[in-house]
Amino acid sequence: MLVIIKNAIRERIRRREMYIVVGIGILMLLLCGSDSSSISIDGKAVTGYENMFMVLHTLVNALSCLLAVVLSLRTIPNEYERRNSHLVWVRGISQPVYHGSLAIANVVSTFMAAWILYGVLAVYMLINGHGAEVIKLFPGSLGLAINISVVSIFTSVLSIGIPVMATGVIAALFAGIGVFHSLLDVMANVLGGVGGRCLSVLLTIVPDMHGIQKQSQLYVTGGTLDVHVLFVGLLAIYIISIGLFVLKRKEA
Amino acid sequence: MKMFRVIYFLIGVILVTGTFATGEYGLSKVNRSIYEKACEAERNLAKIQFPDFHVSDYKVRFYNGHHDYVVQGDSVKKEQPVLDTFAGSTLKVNGEWQVIVPEYELFAELFNIAGAAGSMMEGAMAFSENTYTEHSHAATICHEAFHAWQYSNWEQEIEALTKNIETVGEKNRETAIVNYIDSNDTCVVLFEKEMELLQEAYQCQDDAGRRDLIMEALAVHAQRQRGLSTGLTALETFLENLEGSAMYVEAMVYRSLEGEEAFLDYYMGDFLYSNGSAKYYTMGMLKCMLLDTLLPGWKESWSLEETLDVLLDRACR
Numbered sequence: 001m002l003v004i005i006k007n008a009i010r011e012r013i014r015r016r017e018m019y020i021v022v023g024i025g026i027l028m029l030l031l032c033g034s035d036s037s038s039i040s041i042d043g044k045a046v047t048g049y050e051n052m053f054m055v056l057h058t059l060v061n062a063l064s065c066l067l068a069v070v071l072s073l074r075t076i077p078n079e080y081e082r083r084n085s086h087l088v089w090v091r092g093i094s095q096p097v098y099h100g101s102l103a104i105a106n107v108v109s110t111f112m113a114a115w116i117l118y119g120v121l122a123v124y125m126l127i128n129g130h131g132a133e134v135i136k137l138f139p140g141s142l143g144l145a146i147n148i149s150v151v152s153i154f155t156s157v158l159s160i161g162i163p164v165m166a167t168g169v170i171a172a173l174f175a176g177i178g179v180f181h182s183l184l185d186v187m188a189n190v191l192g193g194v195g196g197r198c199l200s201v202l203l204t205i206v207p208d209m210h211g212i213q214k215q216s217q218l219y220v221t222g223g224t225l226d227v228h229v230l231f232v233g234l235l236a237i238y239i240i241s242i243g244l245f246v247l248k249r250k251e252a
Numbered sequence: 253m254k255m256f257r258v259i260y261f262l263i264g265v266i267l268v269t270g271t272f273a274t275g276e277y278g279l280s281k282v283n284r285s286i287y288e289k290a291c292e293a294e295r296n297l298a299k300i301q302f303p304d305f306h307v308s309d310y311k312v313r314f315y316n317g318h319h320d321y322v323v324q325g326d327s328v329k330k331e332q333p334v335l336d337t338f339a340g341s342t343l344k345v346n347g348e349w350q351v352i353v354p355e356y357e358l359f360a361e362l363f364n365i366a367g368a369a370g371s372m373m374e375g376a377m378a379f380s381e382n383t384y385t386e387h388s389h390a391a392t393i394c395h396e397a398f399h400a401w402q403y404s405n406w407e408q409e410i411e412a413l414t415k416n417i418e419t420v421g422e423k424n425r426e427t428a429i430v431n432y433i434d435s436n437d438t439c440v441v442l443f444e445k446e447m448e449l450l451q452e453a454y455q456c457q458d459d460a461g462r463r464d465l466i467m468e469a470l471a472v473h474a475q476r477q478r479g480l481s482t483g484l485t486a487l488e489t490f491l492e493n494l495e496g497s498a499m500y501v502e503a504m505v506y507r508s509l510e511g512e513e514a515f516l517d518y519y520m521g522d523f524l525y526s527n528g529s530a531k532y533y534t535m536g537m538l539k540c541m542l543l544d545t546l547l548p549g550w551k552e553s554w555s556l557e558e559t560l561d562v563l564l565d566r567a568c569r
Contacts, residue, residue: 186361189317189354190338200317228274235267 001101004088008075008105013112017070022113025063029056029120049128050221056121057220061213064114064144065151065175071113072106072155073168080249096245103156103244110148115141136220143216146233147209150240151175157243177202178209207236279321279328282386283314283356287323290390290397293505300504301551307397311350317358322350338362340392342399349400353393360384387509395502402494402556409556410494416486425487426528432484434527442476443531447523450538463568466542470565491529493559496536503537539564 012018033056076099079085088098118141122134155171162170177184181203188199211229218225294300294307313320315333322329334345340353353359363384403410422428433439449469456462477485499519507515525531539560543550546567554563 182361185317186358189358190362192336228271228276231267231271231274235271238264238267 004101005105008102009109012071012109018113021067022116025117026120033124057217060117062179064148065179067113068110068148068151069155069171071110072152075102075106076159077164095248099244103153106152106156107149110152140216140219143212146212149237153240160247177206181208181210207233286386286389290393293508297508305401310397310400313352314355316355340396342396349403351396356389391502391506394505395498398498398501406556413486413490420483430527442472444525446472466564466568491532492536495533497540499533499537500540
């Protein structure tokens with residue numbers, strides 16, 4: 001199992017999608033974190049450390065979720081296309097273990113890439129004289145890990161049963177709903193009617209990834225944490241993971 | 253594999269238990285605390301002396317998009333929503349006036365989005381996390397509770413004003429203001445002049461000078477209203493007196509909770525004329541604050557039979 005995970009991570013690292021998203025992410029973080037950025041609150045330029053940290057942390061979370069979709073999208077289908085799966089079957093490894101290992105590899109490689117973005121955040125903190133808080137980023141990244149795991153495992157599970165294109169669309173929608181959960185929650189209430197109800201149903205299914213990210217941010221900046229949101233995220237990972245053991249590919 | 257299944261099942265049990273144990277059900281603690289702050293602020297505030305006005309006398313309905321949590325004192329009941337809309341308001345429910353506000357978390361988020369959207373329209377990306385605070389929400393509850401008090405005490409006067417307003421022939425009051433008042437350049441100039449004089453009077457340290465400025469402002473007010481129909485005059489009186497005094501209560505509560513600096517920043521900033529009804533809220537609030545300095549105890553006997561202008565006129569003569 002460990003060998004499968006190790007090989008899968010190596011392959012993820014070799015793929016250019018990872019570097020493109022991380023590169024764009026670093027560029028965006030640098031632009032937003034620079035003094036000349038055009039981010040504003042109520043028309044006033046955001047220059048305060050806490051506000052900027054909030055913006056950058058939100059951005060890292062959104063980019064990491066996007067990265068989770070991109071990196072997890074093709075992992076399982078590619079293995080079957082290349083017939084690598086047969087090499088695994090002959091060693092007597094079951095499909096659930098194989099899919100589980102690949103999903104873990106997806107999560108780990110995305111988390112590694114997300115840490116590069118977190119590194120930019122750490123540099124921003126150091127430059128702004130908040131070096132003492134940098135250490136808090138390590139336990140604080142638990143929230144990021146939960147979000148990445150939710151999106152990555154969800155994408156991996158989908159990719160077992162449906163075509164890549166459909167997986168990409170559904171997974172991106174899933175990640176989008178999670179990242180913009182609080183905003184969409186307000187929209188669902190404002191909309192009302194059938195549209196509002198449909199949105200409410202989707203919001204009940206998809207965990208509040210914005211809320212989870214906010215707990216990480218609060219941990220670093222010092223605030224009261226809502227443990228419930230984290231538990232919901234962990235429970236979502238648990239429930240989605242069942243798909244890895246239940247769903248099987250016909251080609252095997 | 254059997255061991256794995258057992259461990260997997262146990263993890264599931266722990267996660268489900270943790271999720272349910274840490275969840276908050278019913279009305280959140282934040283909203284409970286906001287309600288208590290609103291009641292306490294009104295009780296402690298020496299400036300609010302309207303006879304028998306107590307926030308705790310009115311039921312407050314916190315709307316969460318699906319249900320109303322009806323709060324009065326220590327009691328919280330879950331009921332079907334009476335107003336399936338996302339707004340602060342006052343409504344007669346089963347024969348009693350009640351306050352309706354969305355839950356704080358939703359309202360704050362709406363304000364943040366509105367703030368962000370506003371800034372985005374100007375071409376910039378925006379986030380607004382601290383615009384609408386818990387204290388703002390407590391002040392909003394007091395604002396709406398004061399409307400409940402007004403409607404309970406001045407039912408006939410409000411009905412008479414409403415009948416007059418209906419003669420404008422426009423169902424939507426905002427549209428009426430925009431179409432008939434804001435589009436009239438003379439009205440706009442005179443409104444700005446009146447506001448300028450009132451603000452100057454509020455800043456003036458000299459008592460006689462302040463009275464002169466107010467008298468001048470009232471003359472400008474009378475001149476402006478001569479150019480308006482009875483219906484439009486009634487509409488202005490309605491907004492200035494009912495909404496203005498409610499905003500005054502709201503501002504006083506906000507001041508006591510959030511402090512002087514935040515109050516000055518939020519309620520006493522530079523006046524900018526805008527289309528619609530908001531400007532009447534500000535003017536009515538300012539008139540109430542002027543009455544505090546000129547006619548202490550004015551609130552004890554105030555009713556809609558005497559408008560804020562009549563009281564100011566009496567105080568300055």
